Amino acid sequence: MSLVPDITELLARARSDLRMGVPVILTDDAGLSVLSCSAETLSAQRLQDLRDLANGHPVVAVTVRRAETLKARAYDGDLARIEIPDYADLKWIQSIADPSDDLNTPMKGPLKTERQGSASLHRIAITLAKSARLLPAAVVAPIKDGAAFAGSHGLTLIEHALAAPHLTERSPLHSISAARLPMEVSEAGRLHVFRPEDGGEEHYAVEIGRPDRDKPVLARLHSACFTGDIMGSLKCDCGPQLRGALAQMGAEGAGVLLYLNQEGRGIGLANKMRAYFLQDQGFDTVEANHRLGFEDDERDFRLGSDILKELGFKSVRLLTNNPNKIAMMERTGIAVTERVPLKVGETAFNRDYLATKAAKSGHML
Ligand SMILES: Nc1nc2c(ncn2[C@@H]2O[C@H](COP(=O)(O)OP(=O)(O)OP(=O)(O)O)[C@@H](O)[C@H]2O)c(=O)[nH]1
Ligand SMILES: [Zn+2]
Numbered sequence: 001m002s003l004v005p006d007i008t009e010l011l012a013r014a015r016s017d018l019r020m021g022v023p024v025i026l027t028d029d030a031g032l033s034v035l036s037c038s039a040e041t042l043s044a045q046r047l048q049d050l051r052d053l054a055n056g057h058p059v060v061a062v063t064v065r066r067a068e069t070l071k072a073r074a075y076d077g078d079l080a081r082i083e084i085p086d087y088a089d090l091k092w093i094q095s096i097a098d099p100s101d102d103l104n105t106p107m108k109g110p111l112k113t114e115r116q117g118s119a120s121l122h123r124i125a126i127t128l129a130k131s132a133r134l135l136p137a138a139v140v141a142p143i144k145d146g147a148a149f150a151g152s153h154g155l156t157l158i159e160h161a162l163a164a165p166h167l168t169e170r171s172p173l174h175s176i177s178a179a180r181l182p183m184e185v186s187e188a189g190r191l192h193v194f195r196p197e198d199g200g201e202e203h204y205a206v207e208i209g210r211p212d213r214d215k216p217v218l219a220r221l222h223s224a225c226f227t228g229d230i231m232g233s234l235k236c237d238c239g240p241q242l243r244g245a246l247a248q249m250g251a252e253g254a255g256v257l258l259y260l261n262q263e264g265r266g267i268g269l270a271n272k273m274r275a276y277f278l279q280d281q282g283f284d285t286v287e288a289n290h291r292l293g294f295e296d297d298e299r300d301f302r303l304g305s306d307i308l309k310e311l312g313f314k315s316v317r318l319l320t321n322n323p324n325k326i327a328m329m330e331r332t333g334i335a336v337t338e339r340v341p342l343k344v345g346e347t348a349f350n351r352d353y354l355a356t357k358a359a360k361s362g363h364m365l
Pocket of ligand 2: 225227228229236237238239
């Protein structure tokens with residue numbers, strides 16, 4: 001019945017629930033059910049209620065990246081299920097999830113991690129937290145008959161088998177609106193807005209001139225950087241790269257700039273500021289992401305080729321220093337006929353950041 005939400009709609013609802021601190025129920029085909037909350041947004045009252053009803057002990061599920069920093073054994077490969085001791089309060093849970101205070105309280109353990117049983121629902125819990133742009137840590141408690149519990153408590157129910165394919169695939173993007181946008185670099189600008197079906201972030205394409213669809217177009221895949229693009233931050237090179245790319249397109253009279261709302265390499269602005277806080281303690285940009293429990297780069301550049309195809313482009317001259325962007329374009333069917341270097345905006349503040357990207361993330365100098 002079409003009036004009932006489908007699995008993508010339920011996943012979008014689950015992300016909103018987690019951001020507000022509302023638990024969601026996850027179930028699998030083997031009859032397991034868990035109640036999952038974001039470690040970041042859980043309240044003390046809900047933690048208490050969750051402990052009272054849990055059919056077994058709750059755990060904090062964290063990524064293997066965070067587990068490494070915490071010196072917790074990860075028996076589940078990409079994640080660890082850390083047991084919550086009876087004495088632990090909400091602050092304890094938050095300190096497992098959030099590394100801000102790691103240097104003040106370096107030893108949280110010894111932490112015990114679970115090795116028996118399946119971690120597949122915990123994996124979904126972490127994936128959901130990441131896609132909700134929260135810290136990648138979930139408080140997960142086993143419960144009996146999750147479907148009935150979700151029904152009687154008005155909670156969102158996510159079934160593993162239905163959800164799994166949607167957690168790795170990106171949602172189809174649709175062109176919503178477009179209009180002429182005269183800009184400083186070119187009066188012949190046009191802005192297109194794309195919206196994914198799953199209620200996620202919108203992304204934009206700025207077209208300069210009327211690029212020929214049958215020839216390689218000068219293109220830039222730009223990831224949102226509020227601090228660099230808007231505030232003129234000196235910590236990165238995003239603002240100068242954005243303006244440099246647009247200026248080059250204006251000078252050539254044609255180009256397309258994709259503005260992808262994947263702030264902070266896909267971790268969101270709140271987490272990026274957590275990463276900056278760690279960088280002020282001496283960690284580099286990659287180490288900071290890892291301590292938070294993220295990979296160095298959580299972006300999905302397939303979005304870029306989806307939008308280019310939607311606009312009718314087949315090949316690009318890509319403005320970038322990032323080899324992963326080139327590889328992803330090629331893999332997803334957009335030919336990169338030329339890599340156009342984009343070397344602008346080095347400052348005393350971002351010199352180490354740029355050096356780290358070259359040393360650890362393969363950026364071309
Ligand atoms: N997590 C995190 N994100 C950062 C940091 N500094 C900048 N960013 C983000 O990094 C992204 C920069 O993206 P891009 O401009 O596409 O840069 P790139 O991957 O280096 O590739 P090219 O510029 O094409 O060479 C933006 O989303 C910024 O918000 C940081 O220290 N930590
Ligand atoms: Zn930036």
